[in-house]
Amino acid sequence: MNNKLLYIYQQLFNQYGKQEWWPADTTEEIIIGAILTQNTNWMNVTKAINNLKAKGLCSLEKLSAAPDERIASLIKPSGYYNVKANRLKNISLLLKGWHPEGLPVKQARDYLLAIKGIGEETADSILLYAFHIPEFVIDTYTIRLFKRLALLPEKVNYSSAQNLFLENLPRNPGLFNEYHALIVEHGKTHCKKKPVCIGCPVRSICSVDQNSIKQ
DNA sequence: GGCCAGGCGGCCC
DNA sequence: GGGCCGCATGGC
Numbered sequence: 001m002n003n004k005l006l007y008i009y010q011q012l013f014n015q016y017g018k019q020e021w022w023p024a025d026t027t028e029e030i031i032i033g034a035i036l037t038q039n040t041n042w043m044n045v046t047k048a049i050n051n052l053k054a055k056g057l058c059s060l061e062k063l064s065a066a067p068d069e070r071i072a073s074l075i076k077p078s079g080y081y082n083v084k085a086n087r088l089k090n091i092s093l094l095l096k097g098w099h100p101e102g103l104p105v106k107q108a109r110d111y112l113l114a115i116k117g118i119g120e121e122t123a124d125s126i127l128l129y130a131f132h133i134p135e136f137v138i139d140t141y142t143i144r145l146f147k148r149l150a151l152l153p154e155k156v157n158y159s160s161a162q163n164l165f166l167e168n169l170p171r172n173p174g175l176f177n178e179y180h181a182l183i184v185e186h187g188k189t190h191c192k193k194k195p196v197c198i199g200c201p202v203r204s205i206c207s208v209d210q211n212s213i214k215q
Numbered sequence: 216g217g218c219c220a221g222g223c224g225g226c227c228c
Numbered sequence: 229g230g231g232c233c234g235c236a237t238g239g240c
Binding site: 217218219220222223224225226227228 | 229230231232233234235237238239240
């Protein structure tokens, strides 16, 4: 199994190359982006972040002091802007100056999960990409790909999916960072909702019935 | 025009 | 603990 997960990683890496995630300038921008990208296309998130930057509001300190309506108007392109403005405000108050390095990982993760607006994926994204703590990030792309590879069952929750990776890979933040980023790239280009199997780097080990796919 | 996007909390049972 | 719903924009 260990070899299989590493084989898949190697195939994705060979195809897509180094991803250099997270696409952001600062640690706080990563945290802000992690909220804005919830169920949202990254292109729209970029627009929202650029709006915040243009007004000098792309920091937890500034966001924590800004009115919700002002934040909402700037992040509109990212969708769910009222919900996200409220989440950003709340999170900026609780996370400005927060540093989990040195804390037990579970304690750091539980602290994040107790914050309204931070679920499991967002918590793990923040731990991994903002603070280089090796928590494997599970998202819709990950579930979709590994179900198709028959490495996850039809019914699967976040923690059981995460266990597949935690139990079969060395707990290495650099590997976790790159692996998740490669899964996202693969999900955008080949393993879409409607799969594009021509040119897929893991086609030979996939359970998707190639004959049923119109190319 | 419809589908989809790097989820989450609040319900309900 | 799982299933459903509302939240919303912009690209293709």
